[in-house]
Amino acid sequence: MSLKILIFVCGEGLGHTGRCLAAGRELSRAGHEVTCGAYGYSSQFLAEHGMNVREVPAEIRLVGEKGSLNLGKSIKESIKLGQVPGLFNVQKLVDEEKPDVILSDSYYLGTIAALRRKIPVALMVNQSNMEIFFQENYLFQGLGVIAKEFYNGIFKRVDRTIIPDYPQPNTICDLNLNFEDDSTSKVEYTGPLPARNYGDVIAQNLPRPHVLSLIGGFGYRAPIFRRIIEAASMDSNINYTLLSGPGLDKEELPPLPDNAELLPFIPDQFPYLKSCDLAIAPGGHTTMMEALAYGVPMLSFPDRGHSEQQNNAEGLEAKGCGKQMDYKASASEILESVREAVNGKYRDKTEQMKKLAGEINGPEKLRKILEDLAYQRL
Template sequence: MKVMIFVCGEGLGHTSRCISIGRELVSAGHDVHFGAYGYSKELIERKGFKTHEVPSEITLVGKAGSLNLKKSILATFKRGQFLGLIKIRKLLKRNRPDLVISDSYFMGMLSAKSRGIPCYLIVNQSNMEEFFRGKGVSSKIVAELVKKSYTGMFKIVDKVIIPDYPMPYTICRKNLEFKENTWKKVFFTGPLIGKTFDETTAMELERPHVLCTVGGFGYREPIFRKVIEAAALDNSINYTLLSGPSVDPASLGTLPENVTILKFIDDQFPYMKASDLVIAPGGHSTMMEALSFGVPMITVPDLKHNEQQNNAFVIEEDGLGKKIDYSTSPEEILENIRLLIHDDKYKSKLTEMRKMAEELNGPRAMRLLVEERKSR
């Protein structure tokens, strides 16, 4: 079966879960092609997949730690990116896939349907209009347009894929809102991650160990530095912090002996398996990875980013971790770290989530769904 996977490149969470689908499909003998752009395309190519350049779809605009979705939509229209539909249609005409899987890349979905190709749409949010609520009349109008667009898209796709645990364990559940007819085509795969717990060999790290993926660039730098300050308050806990390629570790001054700074790691799963805690923003894919490995989380969602805020709220509500913000002190961060590392009730809950992820086997569930269409 020939499958085309389109990936939204705004955030590598979309990329990582699509790579897991591609790997599973290829291992079963299917012909898989990717449509991607930017660093997402480079990463997919490095994994050895057939990859095609596609136009970027969304221009993200924001400052001071918050995303301005209204300005992002306007900037996207001004760049004329939706004219890329013509390019995508030509790509589909050349490759003639049996099925299109589009991870939040709506040009791919619209182009597929315009050519009569079945399409599965992957999303972990269906209520983007939440970004605009309470922000003035113009924002309210944009919110209604966004909601109508989403409703129409969900109506025409063949399946709506949620890469999360099934209800009531769904982490993104506060971000999901569908009409009754759409719910009938919703499918929860379970976490779609690049490696399973059993496939991963843990790094040799000093325990207890904290993996921090917040990054030290831009508006996230203050919380990054606070984690370093928290580390200095208790040298019995060890840390690996990912600073990002734009940050020179030397600029951070003298580091505590229990802190290691890395700019980037190509494969974070060995670190995750060797860690007792993950500190990360509120991105959905990182949450799925941590939970699949049975690791509790401290989440630092971006300001005014409703999706991340909702995800982080569920993590705390379900007893899987703690939610903090940019005003949290180093002392409070350390208090939460100690709690999550040493409290047995968190360990027990996270073990349940890891075992559930193993049973669900998201990539396999997605492959079986794809093959079910072939057998029709």
């Protein structure tokens, strides 16, 4: 039986977008009618990849300075967005679409709209202790208490809470999860949700061993980017593909060694991921899940002051799948960590994680969860 499914996407970073694309593709392949509610570059990205998209208001706006999350400015900017009109617009979309079930990826306006209309809803998150953003700044600790009450109230009311991570004991984002006892029965782990299945991807023809750097060369990450180039120049036996982002002036960078290629943009990173021996990236959860689903270890440089990314990186290292790196790491320290990784330090564990991801089949598991919720209602 074909279902109407509405997916709401948090547009703060493409991690949410990538895993929602995986969910949308799987649901569409199964014959369901899928609509995505998204905003900003997220809506553009989904539309370019063939999804039916409806524009929704931004729910939160994250503001950072010099590599750190600025909580005060983030709160002010989010307040400016105006949540009451936003909820009205989202509710209108739900009423127009009349979905059988809703998947909301960290987009709480969509979750509230579903609860108000008594539509089955699954909330997808990789962090349930968001109050720590406030607790780390004494000026906003009172808001942290309010945030905790709000999120815990939501977790109690939704039909399912989806964690797009490996089940215990292999959960990478474990340090970011904290559910009250009466919410735990609704929590389900789907495993990774890569936008492209490993078996469907043709590997890029790259010289081995090969390192894929996703750090980028802008702003506060520029010094790390330069030190990675320096590390590449110190060992010509290890090859690198460096993604810089469009618009970076190559003249501002140190000379590239012959074993490193600089690319401003790759429309599809999965062929490169399938062919590399190591990824270097910040601390985003989805990037980690994609790498591990492909059996690739990671050196993670989490953003400073971003506790969620730092916890992800700590979990990555604790599970033996890579290493948490510091922004102050020298080129020699980076090279030492790269050598360890390409020489197989994490290979056994990441191969296990790749195999486990294939066995779980995250997109299929998520589809079945949503189908069960909808069919129970019909």
